[in-house]
Every structure is written in structure tokens, then in C-alpha cells.
Amino acid sequence: MSQNSLRVGIIGCGVIAKNHALAFQAHPQVHVVGVVDIDINRAQEFATQWNIAQAYSDVEELLSSGIDAVTICTPHPTHEALVLQAAAAGVHVMCEKPLSTDYQATQRMVAACDEAGMLLSGMFQRRWWPAAQEIKAAVTKNPAILGHVQVALHRELSYYTKDAWRGSWDADGGGVLMNQAVHYIDLLLWFMGEVVEVSGRINSFKHAANIEVEDSAVATLTFASGAMATLNLTTSATPSLGASVHVTTDKGSSLTLLEWPEGAEARLITNGHGDEIESLPAYPHGVFPNVDLRTINDQHIGFHTKQIANFVDAVLGEQELLVDGPEATKALRTLLAIYESHRTGQPVKLSDALWPTVVTVPDSVHI
Structure with missing residues (x-):
């Protein structure tokens, strides 16, 4: 060099x-x-x-x-x-x-x-979105006490079948949590700090006949600060409603970013000041595109x-x-804890040193 x-x-x-x-x-x-x-x-x-x-x-x-x-x-x-x-x-x-x-x-x-x-x-x-950086600046001054991530994305069967490694525990390592929601979990943790306990459930509703991993998940997170957050995640939404990350600060300010259509730069829907900053509805009437993967990647x-x-x-x-x-492992550790919580049916404390490893979730996740 x-x-x-x-x-x-x-x-x-x-x-x-x-x-x-x-x-x-x-x-x-x-x-x-x-x-x-x-x-x-x-x-x-x-x-x-x-x-x-x-x-x-x-x-x-x-x-x-x-x-x-x-x-x-x-x-x-x-x-x-x-x-x-x-x-x-x-x-x-x-x-x-x-x-x-x-x-x-x-x-x-x-x-x-x-x-x-x-x-x-x-x-x-996604940390470099202006909307994400504005929220980060806000919660640095006034810490977030509540958070929510919604991922409502659309994946066709071809997404999983085009590449043989997709949709398996051994090769893909998971479904919506590991591959799509990891980005938004990363943002949530960036905004809210260290997770100390998770409780979660996963399932495969739409794609169960063709994949081993989950296409849907829900979870609650507790942070070291005492703050709390929820996750509601799926790749089974038709049409796709994109992904959003919402936080509420200790002053009551509400901040929400929305990535929709998937791959587009996130918009700041609420900015914590009570201002009306969106002149259009979050989802304009009659416009619900399901965007292909290459287009999504190109927009990033x-x-x-x-x-x-x-x-x-x-x-x-x-x-x-x-x-x-170390910063790049935080969302992974959190989502692996959600898999472990599903497997055991119990909350998982991230301070427990023995659990973080590959989690092989049994086929019974499919209903």
C-alpha cells in the first residue's frame, strides 16, 4: 500500500x-x-x-x-x-x-x-441513510425508550430456488431474520444500545413446503438501559410494504423511517418534532410494487x-x-438469541456466555 x-x-x-x-x-x-x-x-x-x-x-x-x-x-x-x-x-x-x-x-x-x-x-x-443518521443524532441527545421494527417484504419461490444454498439452515443460516431483518435490527440496536434479553418465535407460513428456514418472526427485546422494543417480520407479504424502524425517546419524541419500495432510500416519516414532514401518504394509493432483487441492490x-x-x-x-x-456482530448475536428462544420456548439472556453458536432449529417450526 x-x-x-x-x-x-x-x-x-x-x-x-x-x-x-x-x-x-x-x-x-x-x-x-x-x-x-x-x-x-x-x-x-x-x-x-x-x-x-x-x-x-x-x-x-x-x-x-x-x-x-x-x-x-x-x-x-x-x-x-x-x-x-x-x-x-x-x-x-x-x-x-x-x-x-x-x-x-x-x-x-x-x-x-x-x-x-x-x-x-x-x-x-443503511446506517448511511440521512434518515437513519438523523434518528441517531436525535437519540444521542434524548435516549430511546421504545422501539419497533416492521419488515413486510415479498419473496417469490424463485428467490429461494434460483440459488441452491438459499432457504437451508446449513447454508443460509436462517430466513427473514438472518437475510432481510438483520439490516433493520442493526439500525434498531444502533439507535437503542445493548440488548440484554430476547424472547421470540419463528415460523414459515407461505414457503414452508420449499424452505427449511423461517419466513416470519416476532420478538421482544429488552435493552441494558431498560428500554424495550418489538419485531414483526415476514417475507410473505403481498404486496410488499417495505420496512420501517420506529423509536420513541424519553422526551416522548416519535421518529420513524420507512424503506418503501424495498431498496429505496428510507424516508423520515416522523421526525420527533411533531412536524408534518410527509406531503404524501406513506403508501400512495394503488402503488404497491414488488421489486426484483437486482433493482433493490442497485438502489443501494x-x-x-x-x-x-x-x-x-x-x-x-x-x-x-x-x-x-465487533459492531458488525451485534445484530447477529441478537437474532441468534431469537432462534434460541424459539427452540427452548424461553427468554434468552445475552449475558449467558454458552449459547451463541450455530442454532439448528428443528423442522417443527413449520406448522
Whole structure:
């Protein structure tokens, strides 16, 4: 790494890799120099499409090519091995969410990067929404006492069947909690602080015949501050009503952001001051789009760009890393506790050191 530039490689050429490529290429101090995929033809096509010099089928070749950082865009179960491999090679890491579906694995990843002196960051680009940052600023002055997350998204069967790993406990690690709601749980925790206890239930109502994991979940959360929150989550909504995060502060201020249609920049529906800040209804009459996954991802490129700019600047020593490894594990730990609460039928205290691991929920979650 020169004093003023960074050489970056991309691991994995799936749908989300486009966002990472464009985000890194948008930074004036970055050169994206290589990409790797187990399918060399896909790697070569991706390299040609995004003007990347080298394509590889072996991660070790990429890591030994003189790069300074990688971004990991592969399926969940591969993340730990790749992060450990990158840390051993002396390479900084940006990783797509979740860092892992296994909390203990995330701790090994964090430790390996710390020991190697490498930065590790997890992708939670929604924190860079202006609406999210306005709520964060508000609750920094007046703490939130109540919160609510609603995720009412629509997924067709093809979403789960197009990629063989989707919808299984072993490969996907979970359903709506692990893959969609993790972003909004991350925002809620960013606004409200440390979770100390959860109680939750999961089920699969619409997709039970075709997936192992949940398509719906509910939970209550208790925070170290004494604050409380609820979650109401599904990928079975038709039409999709997007996702919202709501908090109420100790002064009674009400703040709500809404991402609708899915993938759009969240709007601040209420701003805590009693002002009417929306001139249109949250859901305009007759407009209920079910947006395809590529379109959803494309609309997030600008916010991937903001988070990746922070990561690059942190590697270059120009600013603090805002979503480091420990910060990127908080939503995961919370949602794993919800799975454990469902399995046991009991509330789960996050202070209990023994539970955080892969949670294999039995088939009885399907009714």
C-alpha cells in the first residue's frame, strides 16, 4: 500500500459484487485490481464488465498478488475461512453481512484480524441513510425508550430456488431474520444500545413446503438501559410494504423511517418534532410494487459507496472505522438469541456466555 492509494480485490462474483466493485471504484484512492470466483468464466466476465485487470479462480492467487484489502461477496458459510485467510496474508477485509451465521466464528474472525493488525468491517450500508443518521443524532441527545421494527417484504419461490444454498439452515443460516431483518435490527440496536434479553418465535407460513428456514418472526427485546422494543417480520407479504424502524425517546419524541419500495432510500416519516414532514401518504394509493432483487441492490449502490469510503479512509488512517468487526456482530448475536428462544420456548439472556453458536432449529417450526 502506498501512502495515498489502496489496491483492492473482490472475492465472489454474485449479484451484490457489482455494488462493491462500483463503490470501491468510486473512491479516488482505490484501484480494484483483481477478482476471484470458483467459476473462472464468471470471474473473467465480471472483470471485463467492470474493467478489472485480473481474474482468478484461486483466492490464494489474489491474496498473494500484492493487494491491500479484499471485499467478500460470497455465500455466508464461506466467510470465516476467507476472512482468516485474508488476515493471515496481511490483507484488510470488508465482508458482506452477516459476517457469519455462527457467533463464535465471528469472534474468531475478529480475533484473527486484530492479531494480524488488519481492519475488519461488516456491510450495513443503511446506517448511511440521512434518515437513519438523523434518528441517531436525535437519540444521542434524548435516549430511546421504545422501539419497533416492521419488515413486510415479498419473496417469490424463485428467490429461494434460483440459488441452491438459499432457504437451508446449513447454508443460509436462517430466513427473514438472518437475510432481510438483520439490516433493520442493526439500525434498531444502533439507535437503542445493548440488548440484554430476547424472547421470540419463528415460523414459515407461505414457503414452508420449499424452505427449511423461517419466513416470519416476532420478538421482544429488552435493552441494558431498560428500554424495550418489538419485531414483526415476514417475507410473505403481498404486496410488499417495505420496512420501517420506529423509536420513541424519553422526551416522548416519535421518529420513524420507512424503506418503501424495498431498496429505496428510507424516508423520515416522523421526525420527533411533531412536524408534518410527509406531503404524501406513506403508501400512495394503488402503488404497491414488488421489486426484483437486482433493482433493490442497485438502489443501494450509493450507500455501499459511503460505507466503503469510510472503510478505505480508515485503512489509509484518515478516519475512524464506523462499523468494525465487533459492531458488525451485534445484530447477529441478537437474532441468534431469537432462534434460541424459539427452540427452548424461553427468554434468552445475552449475558449467558454458552449459547451463541450455530442454532439448528428443528423442522417443527413449520406448522
